């Protein structure tokens with residue numbers, strides 16, 4: 001009994017400790033902004049690695065999700081004879097929910113895991129140590145550019161996802177199922193509000209970008225420098241990021257759209 | 261990859277993201293660039309606004325001329341007082357026009373339709389519609405019909 | 410040894426890894442401008458000692474001063490400034506795997522100096538030439554062999570011409586020619602620029618041939634120290650065992666464990 005209590009206690013302290021460590025880590029890498037002359041090329045390189053290389057999966061997934069939304073929406077809406085509302089349905093679903101959330105989930109799997117593995121491997125091969133010994137702070141040189149790249153990239157990817165999805169919905173709804181194109185757009189425009197829907201979606205993806213990148217770089221930085229350590233850190237990145245995204249999405253949705 | 265190529269690709273990526281935002285703003289949410297068109301306020305008192313919401317459209321002959329900006333209960337008359345902002349370009353509503361709450365489609369959104377009158381003078385900022393027609397409440401219609409009233 | 414000629418001064422160092430005492434009251438002075446070899450059995454904590462000197466690890470108790478500055482009491486920024494005066498060759502090389510050999514050597518120059526590009530190029534090529542790898546400048550670290558990696562790392566750690574350089578096993582994985590060149594290079598660097606060098610190595614003959622002082626660390630303590638000649642004449646059985654590489658003797662070859670007979674007998678119950 002006391003044994004079990006001790007285990008629970010120790011587990012709680014472990015969680016608190018890692019929360020504390022990761023917060024300290026976050027603050028230190030946020031204030032460690034590199035000088036623009038050296039920092040900007042590093043940031044560009046990371047935006048390339050994190051953002052541009054994730055573009056293919058984002059565009060393809062966005063297209064398919066938009067097409068599925070178009071099909072399903074059409075099937076449901078024809079029952080009420082209001083299949084012109086398909087544009088509204090596709091756009092609202094994407095802009096408010098699926099754009100930010102699915103992008104964040106894909107980001108965690110594609111870019112987050114890569115970040116963790118890369119940083120973990122740099123740690124395991126003592127690259128971070130040797131940087132420290134050269135008098136260069138790895139938080140400034142390695143972590144900060146990756147963090148900002150993820151943070152900047154996520155909203156861009158989410159918006160691209162939504163646009164591609166809306167286009168995919170139109171492909172199915174208008175070109176295939178024969179909804180009138182004018183009503184596809186008109187219905188959308190009359191029901192989607194820029195501040196309420198689009199901006200809230202963007203805010204969501206900014207929050208997700210922050211959390212996913214934080215988790216990814218911290219897991220890499222804190223990983224045990226062995227192959228098992230890195231593989232478990234990568235797994236943790238994907239699992240924690242996905243859970244965090246889904247949980248935060250509920251909270252954000254409740255705050256943003258809850259009081260109708 | 262060479263630094264320069266990478267910079268160009270990243271630049272294109274950021275531009276694509278901004279383009280996406282622009283598309284979402286203009287094409288998807290129908291935000292017009294000259295959003296700051298001057299407006300004037302008019303009011304209408306309804307017995308029942310049943311489902312009309314703030315930000316709902318105000319239209320005349322099917323053309324959107326403004327938006328609903330506020331709905332509140334008038335404590336004296338127990339009526340709903342709806343505040344609307346109408347574009348200055350549509351400052352041609354005859355004073356004897358009436359405001360009607362209609363539904364877009366069978367289950368669509370409620371909007372305010374201005375039924376044009378014949379008067380020579382036009383409504384000004386702060387005026388109230390002379391005549392109104394409240395929302396058609398399907399449920400109430402059905403229950404009235406069922407109970408034979 | 411007078412105090413102003415001491416560059417690194419380690420007093421009563423205690424350091425723990427978990428429950429294990431890696432260092433238990435170790436004291437060591439490293440003189441300025443000389444080559445000091447640190448030898449000892451594998452796993453006694455030689456790498457750990459270098460990391461303690463570089464301020465990457467904190468001692469449990471005791472103090473480490475480098476050029477009169479107490480390393481583990483420094484604030485982060487002061488520590489980073491101190492490290493700019495140190496070079497360290499990691500046991501694994503630790504090259505940055507995402508940039509080329511040339512860029513690896515140029516890295517410390519780019520970060521810490523504002524030299525123009527052509528001057529950086531000259532320095533990098535000179536350093537690479539010194540380790541015999543000028544022709545390998547465009548290779549990525551993954552395309553280098555283990556020995557080449559080590560030599561590029563060496564070129565990188567001397568790029569800034571530090572005051573102190575710590576070599577963690579520079580000779581492992583080098584063929585006899587490269588080994589000879591490295592031995593030559595280490596002593597030349599030391600004589601010409603007045604560097605203080607700390608050389609961690611298992612290669613007894615090579616180390617003793619270039620060092621001015623040597624010390625043998627075992628079981629968390631210094632068991633023998635002095636000039637190479639003094640060490641050769643050291644009467645201690647443990648020192649002699651290590652220098653001559655005899656398997657049996659007081660220096661344990663094994664990681665601490667219960668006697669093997671007990672362990673094997675105990676295996677039946679597990």
Ligand SMILES: Nc1ncnc2c1ncn2[C@@H]1O[C@H](COP(=O)(O)OP(=O)(O)OP(=O)(O)O)[C@@H](O)[C@H]1O
Nearest residue numbers: 426427431449450451452453454455456457458500
């Ligand atoms: N990160 C770590 N966590 C726990 N123990 C460690 C860690 N790193 C090293 N050790 C332990 O510290 C001891 C000293 O390690 P160190 O790497 O300093 O040995 P070394 O003297 O450099 O050996 P070698 O000559 O083989 O390189 C080892 O016995 C090892 O078990």
Ligand SMILES: [Mg+2]
Nearest residue numbers: 455456500577
């Ligand atoms: Mg070692």
